[in-house]
Ligand code: TEU
């Protein structure tokens with residue numbers, strides 16, 4: 001596989017627009033706010049922005065419920081504000097990737113408003129409608145990712161419609177060619193306005209098993225979210241069609257969010273000979289601390305960090321996609337908590353663990369995604385009470401407390417939310433130590449993380465140990481070193497519980513990437529044995545400046561990238 005596409009040497013920065021920068025004091029981040037920070041992003045060195053949804057939306061699921069795909073939500077500004085942002089980004093050689101949410105729309109979208117009216121209008125088959133069972137109940141026991149049934153009854157049609165997410169997010173019917181053409185058309189519309197590519201929301205879900213067979217219910221659960229929710233029979237046919245209709249002719253980059261896909265079936269999406277997507281986001285490595293035997297919602301029953309599982313998962317994707325397809329590399333996004341709070345140490349070793357996780361991620365093959373605030377080591381928000389959460393996953397679960405459905409107490413839910421809730425990533429960006437971290441002059445839409453006076457961009461960039469400066473180095477390395485793009489990956493010490501170590505080999509030269517992902521010292525004896533005759537040469541990146549060789553043990557969260565000789 002060639003490695004000459006722009007996105008193969010790129011680092012992409014994800015912006016969660018509500019929380020990035022508020023330009024008009026209404027407490028909500030907006031497009032002029034992003035434009036005002038383009039020089040900051042240029043200084044970091046990123047090549048493209050992925051902006052989470054900014055389209056018209058009732059915001060039931062923070063913009064992932066779209067009521068008009070072609071209009072910018074007034075909360076974020078105007079279409080002209082976006083065109084200006086794109087122009088300004090392009091001037092700085094930064095590309096703009098938009099979020100394509102095409103598995104579902106908002107129930108306020110005109111398509112759904114029409115579709116729900118009757119069984120025989122133009123939009124009737126834009127969504128997935130099924131008759132009730134003879135007893136009037138939902139067509140199947142399929143569950144919603146956000147709790148409860150995935151089916152909602154519509155009295156006007158006397159039918160149920162399908163929704164994988166909130167009931168205000170009805171799933172589109174991709175079997176209908178009119179739906180597919182409508183999606184391709186809106187993609188062309190944004191291309192005409194300068195958009196360079198797409199991040200595709202739950203793309204693995206667009207093709208349904210249209211007979212919706214009941215899931216077996218081992219735990220006596222009423223509703224199940226399982227394997228049938230993804231990878232439906234026509235998925236790859238649809239993606240190939242989309243590729244021919246839009247992606248290839250208009251040269252748009254594509255990254256699909258693919259819950260439910262394994263490294264093996266990921267090749268079906270990203271094998272370059274199949275002409276579907278450029279890359280997909282896996283959930284495998286994000287699932288390592290989810291207890292799959294826990295009651296719903298699984299994600300609120302967390303397991304401790306297991307480095308061996310993390311290495312296994314990431315290595316599988318590195319190995320299986322090598323020379324066939326391209327990886328995404330990420331630890332954070334708007335659906336995940338802060339990595340240093342989840343798996344590192346956000347107190348005593350905040351700088352060290354932030355840079356250590358960054359090192360092992362950015363040394364891999366693929367395109368790294370940096371989520372806003374990750375580059376300054378922002379942490380989870382421990383100052384939230386249950387009432388402070390906006391994330392529908394928490395608010396829905398809070399409604400079910402004390403019922404048989406969750407088995408969680410309020411105290412347990414709050415403790416879990418501090419660890420894993422999506423709002424940990426969604427608190428406003430911390431720019432400086434002034435009121436509300438310089439994010440807004442008004443009242444922020446979501447509570448601030450209490451630590452903004454000490455953790456913020458301005459403070460970090462003044463430190464000798466600056467996380468931002470470390471990210472700059474990693475990004476430059478990706479731009480400049482061919483081995484980072486193309487080198488072959490090999491994991492070392494697969495079962496070592498402290499060290500994540502691997503080599504990248506390119507044209508007979510090798511480089512070592514290693515991090516101690518624990519807060520105790522880690523001996524290097526086994527590492528040196530694994531390297532055999534190869535010696536540690538020049539250090540390219542390191543988060544403990546004094547080190548010159550591999551002789552001494554690696555200190556807590558110590559990380560480095562070295563040439564081997
Ligand atoms: O997420 C898809 C998805 O699978 C989520 O349920 C994910 O597993 C969950 O957020 C993890 O806690 C996408 C978007 O990224 C998410 O923000 C949306 O809520 C969801 O689709 C619906 O559009």
Ligand code: CA
Nearest residue numbers: 022024028030
């Ligand atoms: Ca605003």
